Amino acid sequence: MLSKRIIACLDVRAGKLAKSVRFVDTKDIGDPVAKAREYYEQGLDELVLYDITASSEGRGILLEVVARVAAQVFIPFSVGGGLRTVEDCRRVLLAGAEKVNVNTAAVQRPDLIAEAARAFGSQAVVLSMDVRRVPASAAIPSGYEIVTHGGRTPTGLDALAWARRGEALGSGEIVVNSIDADGTKQGYEIGLTRAVAEAVSIPVIASGGGGTPEHLYAALTEGKADAALVASMLHYGEYTVGEIKAYLAKRGLKVRRTT
Amino acid sequence: MITIVDYGVGNLGSIANMLKKIGAKAEVASDPAALRRAEKLILPGVGAFDAGMRKLNESGLTPLLNELVLEKKTPILGLCLGMQLMTRRSEEGVEAGLGWFEAETVRFRFGPEQAHLKIPHMGWNTLEVRRPHPLVADLGPEPRFYFVHSYHVVCADPADVVAWTDYGHPVAAVIARENILGAQFHPEKSHKFGMQLLRNFAERIP
Numbered sequence: 001m002l003s004k005r006i007i008a009c010l011d012v013r014a015g016k017l018a019k020s021v022r023f024v025d026t027k028d029i030g031d032p033v034a035k036a037r038e039y040y041e042q043g044l045d046e047l048v049l050y051d052i053t054a055s056s057e058g059r060g061i062l063l064e065v066v067a068r069v070a071a072q073v074f075i076p077f078s079v080g081g082g083l084r085t086v087e088d089c090r091r092v093l094l095a096g097a098e099k100v101n102v103n104t105a106a107v108q109r110p111d112l113i114a115e116a117a118r119a120f121g122s123q124a125v126v127l128s129m130d131v132r133r134v135p136a137s138a139a140i141p142s143g144y145e146i147v148t149h150g151g152r153t154p155t156g157l158d159a160l161a162w163a164r165r166g167e168a169l170g171s172g173e174i175v176v177n178s179i180d181a182d183g184t185k186q187g188y189e190i191g192l193t194r195a196v197a198e199a200v201s202i203p204v205i206a207s208g209g210g211g212t213p214e215h216l217y218a219a220l221t222e223g224k225a226d227a228a229l230v231a232s233m234l235h236y237g238e239y240t241v242g243e244i245k246a247y248l249a250k251r252g253l254k255v256r257r258t259t
Numbered sequence: 260m261i262t263i264v265d266y267g268v269g270n271l272g273s274i275a276n277m278l279k280k281i282g283a284k285a286e287v288a289s290d291p292a293a294l295r296r297a298e299k300l301i302l303p304g305v306g307a308f309d310a311g312m313r314k315l316n317e318s319g320l321t322p323l324l325n326e327l328v329l330e331k332k333t334p335i336l337g338l339c340l341g342m343q344l345m346t347r348r349s350e351e352g353v354e355a356g357l358g359w360f361e362a363e364t365v366r367f368r369f370g371p372e373q374a375h376l377k378i379p380h381m382g383w384n385t386l387e388v389r390r391p392h393p394l395v396a397d398l399g400p401e402p403r404f405y406f407v408h409s410y411h412v413v414c415a416d417p418a419d420v421v422a423w424t425d426y427g428h429p430v431a432a433v434i435a436r437e438n439i440l441g442a443q444f445h446p447e448k449s450h451k452f453g454m455q456l457l458r459n460f461a462e463r464i465p
Contacts, residue, residue, distance in 0.1 A: 001384070001385070001425060002381075002382045002384050003383040003403060005382055045382075045383055070272060070273060070276060072280075074276075074447060074449070074450055074453060074454065075405070075448055075450055076445075076448045096273060096276075098448065120306070121306045122379075123379055123381065124305075172379065173381070201377055203377055226377070226382070256383040256403040257401070
C-alpha cells in the first residue's frame with residue numbers, strides 16, 4: 001500500500017532559504033541545501049524548491065542549488081517558480097530535479113503543461129495552483145478562484161475547472177495552495193483540498209496552513225490529499241519529520257518510517 | 260566499474276550521485292568501448308516504452324548489449340523503464356522489447372473495488388521479498404521504495420520475481436534471472452533503502 005507523503009517546501013530567494021508569511025513579508029532563514037539535507041536525514045519523502053527570485057540572475061544560482069541538492073539528497077524533488085518554457089523546465093531537470101512545478105506561466109499559457117508532459121512525461125509535471133476563496137458566481141461556481149503572482153492577481157478561473165483542465169493537459173500531480181491559509185499555521189483548507197481531490201484522478205498535494213501534525217492528518221484523511229506540503233513547522237524547528245510521521249502512524253496512516 | 264548506459268533517456272546524474280555516495284566506481288557512458296570495459300551495467304530509463312526502445316536502437320547499442328548480457332553474462336540492472344525494456348513487449352507501444360525476460364509489460368487495470376487507486380502508481384511503497392537474493396539482502400524491515408509507473412511487468416515464470424509490491428494486486432518490483440536484474444522503482448531516489456540496494460548490486464552481485 002502506498003504511503004502518504006510529507007513534502008517540504010523550501011522557498012529560495014537568490015540561493016537562500018526564505019519563508020513567506022501570507023506571501024508578503026519574506027525573511028531569509030538559511031542555506032536551502034543544508035536544510036534539504038537535514039530533512040532528508042530525518043526521513044522526508046520529497047522536496048520542493050520554489051524559486052521566489054524569478055529574475056534572470058537568480059536563475060543561475062537556483063540551478064547551482066538544484067545540482068547541490070541532487071548530489072546529496074536521495075529523494076525525489078521538484079523545482080518551481082518562474083518556469084515559463086519547456087527549455088526552462090529542461091534546465092532544472094538536467095540539473096537533477098525529477099519534476100517541475102508550473103503555476104502562473106501555465107495559467108497564462110496552458111499549453112505549457114501539454115508541452116512539458118510530452119517532453120518529459122506526466123510524472124515530471126506538477127501543476128501548482130494558488131487559490132483564494134471568493135463568493136460563488138456563475139464564472140466561479142465552486143467559490144474558489146485561481147490567483148497568480150503570489151496571490152495578487154485574480155484570473156476569473158474556477159479552481160476545480162482549472163484542476164480538471166490541468167489533468168487533461170497532462171500534469172501528473174496537483175499542488176493546491178490556499179492563499180487564505182498560507183502562513184497562518186491554522187490548518188490546511190480542507191474543503192478546497194477535498195473538492196480538488198474529488199475533481200481529478202491524479203495525486204493531490206495539500207498546501208498552505210500546516211502548523212501541527214493534526215493538520216496534516218486532517219488534510220490526508222478528510223481532505224483526501226495524497227501528500228501534504230510543510231514549511232514553517234519544519235523550518236523553525238517546531239517539529240521534525242520523524243515527529244510528524246510518528247504522529248500520523250499512531251493515528252493509523254501509512255507513512256514511510258526510516259528508523 | 261559500474262557503467263550507466265546513456266542512450267539519451269532521462270537524467271542519469273542521480274544514479275551516478277548515489278553510486279558515488281556509497282563509494283562505488285561508476286561512469287555514465289554511451290560509447291561501445293566503455294560498455295565493453297564495464298564490470299556491471301545499469302540500464303536506466305524514464306518515459307514511454309516506444310520512445311525508450313527507439314532511442315536505444317538508434318544509439319546502435321542494442322546488439323552490443325545483447326552480446327554483453329546474453330553471451331558475456333555481464334550483470335545488468337534495469338531501473339524503471341529500463342526493467343520494462345528487458346521484457347518482450349509492452350502494451351504502451353508497438354516496438355519489440357529486448358526480450359531478456361519471458362515477460363510482458365501491461366497497463367494497470369483495476370476492478371470496481373480498486374477504482375480509487377490512481378494511475379500512475381506514484382510514491383513510496385513497501386517491498387515484499389519473495390525469495391532470498393543478494394540484490395535485496397539486508398534491506399531491513401518494511402523497506403520502502405519510490406515508484407512512478409503506469410505499466411508493470413508480468414513474468415511468464417513467477418520464479419523470476421524476487422520481490423513484489425502491492426498496488427491493487429501484487430506487482431513485480433524486483434525481477435532476476437541469472438545475471439539480468441530489474442527494479443521497477445527508483446533506488447536512486449529511495450533514501451537509505453535505495454542506497455542499500457545499489458550497494459548490494461555493487462558489492463554482492465558476482
